[in-house]
Amino acid sequence: MIKKAVVFGGGLSGLGAERLLKKKGYEVFLIDDKTGIPSAKGIEILDEGNIEFIVKSPGIPWEVSLLKRADEKGIKVISEIDLAYRYIDKGIKIISFTGTNGKTTTATKMQELLTYAEYEGRLAGNAGMSFAGIVADDIKTDYIVLELSSYQLENNPEVHSDIAGIINLSPDHLSRYSSVEEYYTTKFNIFERQTEEDFALINLDDKKIMEIFEEVEEKIKSQKIYLSREARGTIFIQDGNIRIMKNLRDRIDFHKVENIDEVSEKLIGVGELSLKGDHNLENMLFIIGTAKILGVPNKKIIEFLSKTAPLEHRMEQFFVKERTTFVNDSKGTNVESTLKALGAFEGEIILICGGDDKKLSNRELVEKIKEKVNFVYLIGENALLLMEDMEKIGYERYSNMETIENILNYFKENMDFSREKTVLFSPATSSFCQFRNFEERGRIFKELTVKILDK
Numbered sequence: 289m290i291k292k293a294v295v296f297g298g299g300l301s302g303l304g305a306e307r308l309l310k311k312k313g314y315e316v317f318l319i320d321d322k323t324g325i326p327s328a329k330g331i332e333i334l335d336e337g338n339i340e341f342i343v344k345s346p347g348i349p350w351e352v353s354l355l356k357r358a359d360e361k362g363i364k365v366i367s368e369i370d371l372a373y374r375y376i377d378k379g380i381k382i383i384s385f386t387g388t389n390g391k392t393t394t395a396t397k398m399q400e401l402l403t404y405a406e407y408e409g410r411l412a413g414n415a416g417m418s419f420a421g422i423v424a425d426d427i428k429t430d431y432i433v434l435e436l437s438s439y440q441l442e443n444n445p446e447v448h449s450d451i452a453g454i455i456n457l458s459p460d461h462l463s464r465y466s467s468v469e470e471y472y473t474t475k476f477n478i479f480e481r482q483t484e485e486d487f488a489l490i491n492l493d494d495k496k497i498m499e500i501f502e503e504v505e506e507k508i509k510s511q512k513i514y515l516s517r518e519a520r521g522t523i524f525i526q527d528g529n530i531r532i533m534k535n536l537r538d539r540i541d542f543h544k545v546e547n548i549d550e551v552s553e554k555l556i557g558v559g560e561l562s563l564k565g566d567h568n569l570e571n572m573l574f575i576i577g578t579a580k581i582l583g584v585p586n587k588k589i590i591e592f593l594s595k596t597a598p599l600e601h602r603m604e605q606f607f608v609k610e611r612t613t614f615v616n617d618s619k620g621t622n623v624e625s626t627l628k629a630l631g632a633f634e635g636e637i638i639l640i641c642g643g644d645d646k647k648l649s650n651r652e653l654v655e656k657i658k659e660k661v662n663f664v665y666l667i668g669e670n671a672l673l674l675m676e677d678m679e680k681i682g683y684e685r686y687s688n689m690e691t692i693e694n695i696l697n698y699f700k701e702n703m704d705f706s707r708e709k710t711v712l713f714s715p716a717t718s719s720f721c722q723f724r725n726f727e728e729r730g731r732i733f734k735e736l737t738v739k740i741l742d743k
Contacts (some may be wrong), residue, residue: 290315292338294330295343296354298323301368304418304517305343308371311424314340319354330354335614339363343371346414348438349464366367370446372412372419376432382448383578384413384434386441386478387455389625391415393457393563393599394571395435398578400596402431405579405588409433431582431585439464441477448481451581452510453489453574457496458624472500481512489577491570492516511537513581515573515703519548521579530555530573536580563598565632569623601730603629607737610705614737618730620714622646623653627715628662636709637661640695640733643668643719650677653716658683662709665695665709691722692733696740 291314308318317333318324325333333339334357341364344355344409358365373382380613383398385391385703388731392415394725399416401410410427413434422432434449454475465471488510501508505714513536514521522533531552538551545551556735561572572593579589598604599619615633620626626641639661650670654677657664664686666674671688678686689695692713699711713733723729 289338291340292317293340293691294319294333294342295345296320296330296342297348299345299347300418301420302343302345304421304424305368305371306442308375308420308424309343311315312375313447319356325417327352327354331357334358334361334363343365343368343420346437348578350442366445367440367443367445368418368420369413369436369440370501372423373447375423380429381431381450381582382434382576383409383431383451384436384447384449384478385453385455385574386436387453387473388460389460390455390567390571390574391435391437391630392619393568393602394453396575396599397435397563397571397596398435398575399431401579401584401592402433402582404592405584406581407584411435413437421617432449436478438471438474445477447693448483449478449486451487451489451578453479453577454478454491454494455570455574456491456494456624457500458622459624459648460624460646472496476500476504479508479510482508484509484511487581488512489574490514491573492521493518493570497643515576515577517569517573523580524552525558525569526623528558530558530576532576532580553586556593561596562589562593562595565603565628567628567632568603601726603632604730606734607742609741611708612703612711613709614711615713616730616734617712618726618733620716621718621726623648623716625715626653626714627656629712630656633660633710633712636707638709638711639664640667640689640692640711640713641716642666642671642674643715643717645670645673646717648717650674650716654678654681661685663687665689665698667691667695667722668717668719668730670713670717691705693736693740700740714741 293309293314295302296318296319298318306316306318319330321327331354342358344365385394395415399409399411408429409431410422410429411433412422414437415435457472459468461471488508490512492514493516516524519526531554533552601618604616605613606616617629620629658681666688719729
């Protein structure tokens with residue numbers, strides 16, 4: 289009998305899953321209302337029987353009719369990540385990062401460091417290629433670096449990570465989860481399949497991570513590597529320098545150490561890092577921790593961290609007109625990310641933000657805006673909510689311009705570019721109400737900025 293499976297979602301991960309399943313001899317039904325079989329027909333396919341499992345794309349919510357029917361019929365639903373893991377050569381090491389912010393930068397730069405140090409590594413998951421596509425194509429590699437969203441860590445994930453880390457936690461995706469606690473605990477599934485031979489990277493500076501970690505520490509079987517921007521942990525910062533314990537398995541009380549050089553070594557000064565800002569410093573600690581576990585030479589780590597360039601759409605300074613600098617931070621898809629972006633700049637700041645209503649509190653954002661931002665231009669469906677929140681705290685320097693193009697045309701006619709300032713595009717939310725994803729949003733912002741203002 290021919291094996292049958294459903295792939296639900298025709299995006300990058302879904303197409304990779306379809307390719308892998310066909311290679312493994314499955315008859316595959318690709319369900320996608322735009323590019324494949326319509327969902328209503330998909331329900332009929334489930335009712336006809338003999339579907340072994342469904343591979344669900346991460347962005348599809350669990351409440352849709354097809355998944356409800358699958359649950360009624362006892363058909364297992366898995367992720368594209370778990371499908372790929374079933375068939376991957378188990379000699380390949382898997383490095384996984386999750387978190388609310390920074391996971392794209394951390395995962396991407398980790399893979400770039402591996403390449404720089406002449407290791408064979410591929411980037412997949414929420415960033416990079418489809419994990420299933422890599423497996424389907426028999427791409428030769430020693431390491432897979434996965435960026436994993438909470439969506440990809442739902443439903444008892446099967447993937448086993450040799451090295452895993454949660455970079456940080458802050459409220460997000462509350463339109464998906466019943467509570468922020470459910471969102472946080474879903475992230476901790478990244479450690480679920482680890483053994484005593486694996487490594488968990490623990491951020492000592494994140495209060496929410498530590499609160500949950502203290503509750504589940506005994507359940508996490510892997511070896512712990514502790515990271516901090518203070519003089520504590522395994523990889524830490526003291527007197528402006530990133531230092532590493534000589535024994536990576538040590539975590540010591542530095543108040544009891546008379547000579548820090550006896551137990552640790554300096555790697556690189558914080559000022560020497562090419563990626564600036566506290567958020568990037570947090571990301572770099574995770575990269576350093578992973579690199580040291582893998583045995584990447586210090587020389588290669590130092591060289592890479594001192595010259596690597598920012599990612600597109602993440603604090604990307606892409607255009608200057610006279611003394612006005614434009615920064616594309618379209619990757620700022622939640623409040624915490626935009627807070628970090630605002631913290632990276634001094635002087636006059638013009639902020640462009642807004643998009644979808646994620647059902648999250650904007651209180652901390654508008655307070656930071658009042659503290660740091662000279663004027664805010666708003667776009668998207670949550671503009672009125674942001675205006676209400678700003679008015680509540682007495683901030684009135686804003687304008688709802690609805691679209692990016694309207695804002696840039698206004699700048700062209702009214703902005704004094706000779707005055708030194710930063711125009712920061714950091715939406716603090718997603719913008720599916722206007723764009724397909726943050727990449728399209730950032731690309732359009734950059735293209736329109738140059739088209740309208742570079743004259």
